[in-house]
Amino acid sequence: MNTTSLASKYTELQSKAKDAWKVTWVKRSRGILGTVFFYLVILSLAFVFMYPLLYMISKSLMRPEDVADATIQWIPKKFSLQNYSIALDAINFWKGLVNSIIISFGSAILQVLSCSIIGYGFARYRFPGQAIFLALVVFTFLVPPQTFVVPLFKLFLDLGWVNTHLPFVVPAILGHGLKGALFVLIFIQFYSRLPNVLEEAARIDGAGPFRTYWTIMFPLAKPAMLVVFLFSVVWHWNDLFEPTLYLLVPEYFNLAQNMAFFNGNANLEMQQAASSISQGTLGLAPTLQNQIMAAVMLTIFPILLLYLFTQRYFVESVERAGIAGE
């Protein structure tokens, strides 16, 4: 009697355990399937994002023979840096690099300093007319540069600032320049989230407003600084609009300009080759394309290197800086 009931209970429990195991197994396999699907989606998206870079690297390492070889799609038979050595001269790399660094890093540092001061003023003070000025900050972000570029150019021409770095430096000091308004907004957003206590403590200890800002509040804004700095560097580095306006002598060209110049020349050469030589012998054009790709790689390489080292901090600090706005 006792043993049979025990046995039946045992089998009952066993079947229950089996069912439970089945359920978890189904759940888990669904979970695995979901994960696989998830990774599939995110990997294919990542491929699309990586595609231009992979394309450029692959093309820039090919030799003329590889370009003509139809069997080669991505990986050249023999890696060669021949395109790079040509491009290095063609875009006047070292000179352009120095100019690019001066323009983008110089403006970025100045914009971090000035936009931080301005953002602090907007975030921590209440004064009459504040709403109007804030609206004007947004306004400067929305106006297309084409609307007022002619008088601005004339202003810089009259001041004798054309062919110097001043058209980049002076607006940056005053919190303007390339997307300056956006950077001010980022700092406003960041500072308005900080607690009042630190400031009050500093003021009670006798620090003036600027000393409070410089010694207490500014060092706290590191996440926002990093975001603004990197965005500013990248955008200045890749910008072609302002440099082509204000830097007219090849001596002052930055990398982006040199590359555009090289590309323009190369395209012209290709057209001439296409028109003068008969259609059958168009061997020149593809190699020129590869040289252009090498030139592009050289242009973005410094910025890519910077991004590689700061990427982790960057993505993290975007979250902390509260770039999102309300």
Add this chain to the structure above:
Amino acid sequence: MGKKFKLSMRGRHILEGYSFISIWIIGFLLFMLIPLGQSFYYSLNHLELTQGGLKATYAGLEHYRAAFATDIDFRPFLQTTVTNMLTQVPLILIFSMMSALLLNRGFRGRMLFRGIFFLPVIIASGAILRELLEQGAAQLPIFYQSDLFGKLNAFIPEDILEPLLEYADSLTMVMWDSGVQILIFIAGLQTISPSLYEAAKCDGATKWESFWKITFPMIMPMLFVNTLYSIVNSFTKPDNKIMEYINNIAFRSNNYGYGSAMGWIYFIVISIILAIVFFIFRRSLSATEGRR
């Protein structure tokens, strides 16, 4: 400080506030307001370069009329720019929100993928983008290698298929344009407290429901910011036809008056579109305001 001027606490506070933003005000006057005023003046005049400098003769609204009446290029350029914006910005927003939702999940290699998703901001902006477009690197090979057109043509008439494929082709451009937006959305998603989702789960809400009832309203402000950013970005992109055209008119043909007038028309068009966006978002934004 308090010897000459006796300022109240409030007065001093105001003065300090102004001194912090004073550099911005100076910059605004020098590099924004005065040039804007001048360019408006230019747009109403014929300008000639003489030895004494620029010589202006009043022309009234002639340039503005010319842009629409006699210029055969301006209106088509403006139209394509606006339609490009209208088709791409919604796609950018949808795509960047989906990517942000994906990247916001806790999974292995999250940081690596975030880094990759942000890569286009580094390489696909400005001059580089133009280069890549010319070289055809902006098109994924699946669209032309697998003869998608020929295969699909059997089912779909050519008139519909062609713009559809063109649209699909521009998808890569959409993805590359959404780096900053993805970051903003991720930042927004991080501010939503997990307890909201837990509460919804206890009440029996599905994931789909909690997305529409919690996530979506909570990131409404970011959606607004992203919409503004995407619109402005698409209007000031370097591969924008109208920007190039205005540059050429102003600096190659030295037609400053006409160039300025076109700049102003462009600006007005953008303002109208932004005003519409503001109007659409106004209600949904005021609804979310009290909830934080």
